[in-house]
Amino acid sequence: MGKIKSKQVKRASKELMENGIEFHEEFERNKNILGKEMPSKKMRNKMAGYLTRYSKQKKKEAETLKVE
Numbered sequence: 388m389g390k391i392k393s394k395q396v397k398r399a400s401k402e403l404m405e406n407g408i409e410f411h412e413e414f415e416r417n418k419n420i421l422g423k424e425m426p427s428k429k430m431r432n433k434m435a436g437y438l439t440r441y442s443k444q445k446k447k448e449a450e451t452l453k454v455e
């Protein structure tokens with residue numbers, strides 16, 4: 388358990404991605420990108436984790452489309 392993210396985390400993450408910020412598949416890099424702009428350390432880590440997972444999913448989807 389523990390993989391469910393709140394709507395606030397998902398919504399804020401998608402807004403950042405739409406603004407053109409590039410996120411990576413590494414948690415630490417995403418955490419550094421978010422930096423001190425987040426209201427709390429806990430929120431920053433939740434968003435960095437979600438963005439890491441989301442980036443990995445997108446990459447995997449792109450690879451499966453290339454194979455087919």
